Amino acid sequence: MGSEMCIRDRPDVVRPPIPPSAHHALRLPFQSVLQLLPRDDRPAILSTDGRAHLTFRALVRQSSTLQLGRFGIRHTDRIAVAIPNGPEAASALLAFIYGCTYAPLNPRLTHAELAYEFEDLPAKAVVVQRGDKEANNARIIEVARAMSLPILEIVASDTHAGAWELEWLERPLPPLRTAPSEEAPDPQRAGVVQATGAAACGAEASSARGEGRCRRKDVCLVLHTSGTSSKPKLVPLTHENLAVGACCIASALKLTRLDASLSVMPLFHIHGAPPSHEIARMGWMERVVVPIGPATCRSESP
DSSP: OOTTGGGGGOTTSOOOOOOOOHHHHTTSOOSSGGGGSOOSSSEEEEESSSOBOEEHHHHHHHHHTOOGGGGTOOTTOEEEEOOOSSHHHHHHHHHHTTTSEEEEOOTTOOHHHHHHHHHHTTOSEEEEETTOTTOOHHHHHHHHHHTTOOEEEEEEOSSBTTOEEEEEEESOOOOOOOOTTSOOOOTTBOOOOOOSHHHHGGGHHHHHHHGGGOOTTSEEEEEEOOOSSSSOOEEEEEHHHHHHHHHHHHHHTTOOTTOEEEOOSOTTSTTTOOHHHHHHHHHHSSEEEEOOOOOSOSSOOO
C-alpha cells in the first residue's frame, strides 16, 4: 500500500495523526467530502506521463469552482461520465460530485449497455474526454446522439496531471440563473483550471463559498450493481456515506502522509476510485499515482 512503510519503525520520524474512526467521523462538522482534503501545496496526484503534479490546493480549487450551473446542471442532476483511466478520471470524480450526482461508467460498454445506463439513471448529460486514445468516444457519442442527450467534453491539460477544462461538444443546455453578484457565465466553458498551488492561492474564498452548494445528506454518487442475480439496481451514496467511508478506510489502514498509493483499478469501478477510496488515499497520504492505461475489463459493472 505504501512505498515508505518502513519509515513507521524509525524513532526519528514523527508520524502524522491517524485519521478518525467511523464513530468520530460521524461527528465531524463537514458538509462536502472535499472538506476532508487538505489545502496545501503538497502533491495530490502524480502521473506516469511526464506532466507536472496536481497539488491539494489546486485539486480542491478545481473541484469547488467548476460551477456546473454554467452548463445548466443542478446538484440533483445525474451526469454519466465515461472517460478513460488516468489522472483526469480521478480528479473529475471529486469535481463532479461537488456540483451534481456523479455516475461513472465503463467507457468500453457496448451500445446496448450504454443506452441502458443513460436511460436508467436517467442521465441529464454525458461527459467524454477529448482525444480518447482507445476510440471509445465514437460509440459513446453515437448512443448519446441517438437519445438526444447533451454531451460535454473534458479537455486535459498538456502540462499538469489531473487538470482539465470542461466544454460543450453538442446540444448545450442554457446556463442556470446566477445571483446578481456573480459573474455572467460563459455557456461554452468552465474556467481554465490552474494546476499549481500558487495559482490557486486566491481561491480559498471561492472554495468556501462553493462548499455551501452541497450538504452531507445530498446524494452525490450513483452506481449500478452487477445484476448477477437480477436486474442491476442503482445504489445512491451521499456525501456523508463517502466521507465516513473514507475515514473508515484511512483509519483501518492507518494511513499517514508518509504513505503513497498506486491506483491501478478501473476508475469507474466500486473498487477503483469512488470518492471514499480517493479521499482516504489523498487526505491522509502524501500522494496518489494514477497510471494511464486501458481499463482492466471490457464490460464489468461495479
